[in-house]
Amino acid sequence: MKRFLIADDHEAVRSGLRAVLEQRADWEVVAEANDGSKALAAAIANQPHVAIVDFSMPRMTGVEVARRIREYRLPTEVLIFTVHNSNLLAQEAFEAGARAFVLKSDANRLLLAAVESLLAHKPFCTESCSPESNEVSTGDRDRLSPRERLVVKLIAEGYSNKRIGAILNLSVKTAEAHRAAAMRKLDIHSTAGLVRYAVRARLLEA
Template sequence: MKRILIADDHEVVRSGLRAIVEMQPNWIVAGEASNGEQAIALALEARPDIVIVDYSMPLINGLEVSRRLRALRQRTEVLILTMHEDEELLTEAVLAGVRGFLFKSDARKHLIFAIEALLDGRPYFTSALVEKLLHDYQLNKQGKSGMLLTSREQSIVQLIAEGHTNRSISAVLKLSVKTVETHRATAMRKLGMSSTAELVRYAIRKKLVVP
């Protein structure tokens, strides 16, 4: 029996994904999580074969969930769902160890194929997604200023935008306050920003948080 964990902060989305998963023989939903921190805890407890996780999760985003599970040497595969068409997301997903990536709008059509591929040890990215992201990357490559934020830096920017202090971020990400401050300063330097308000606007623009 293959175990699937579903993580999304919207109950209606979790219900829809559960319905698709439970129609398949020998697949069961091992649990549901409404934020990234809960997704990690449930994954460690239930040890699912696959974690389906929304990119824009509260507290800890989907990429950080994947990165944390990899760091803990979990053999669970991660399938990221996103509403957002951004080549940076795919780049960061691959760097975070993600081997499955779908637009939410494609989930009904491609979810089963994606899970089957991951269960077989194969990555799954829809051809339309890859073509679009490669096209966007080629358009934006020349003249693109600045450096990409790392997955950890994005997680810290997300938590800042959600109103967390450096101390509470250190507790959520299990980092020292000094390390959080360093990542925060690095992210602001990369983005050419000097205030928390600018970071919040960046997080909203990049769909790290929902205003």
């Protein structure tokens, strides 16, 4: 049984999300919260597989909830659910530890796909960066060396430069250099941008 936490300060939104999720026989909403502090407490108490967290909540933002979940090393993937279509907010969410960013206006089309990606421990970003809507050409992929593609893949999977260095038997400085080279070649300027690229290029399926 896959367990879910829903955190949003609007009861109607929580009810709608619950109805969508519990259409699946093996999915269960184990907790709800109407502010960020309660959301974190519920995540600690229930350790759900996925937490769907509103970006804008009282007492603690969704991004701060994601950051604290990562700090506590909970086995919970975080989906930031928001009305704000902003690359800066997406970047902030991914850097805090969230692994999916979905607009509320896209929920009917993308929510289940986002949740399924998280259950497979793969990141997901709303509409403009979904694999179906924005493929990366072979030429774009070929700009990167095999090592650079691997570094981008690991970044998208949530690993730090230090951890990437350990996995690939590289110094932190070399891992950072590969990251910088990939960003320069792709003209990408943020972690969120690299995550979106990795999703579009299907690097996470390798």
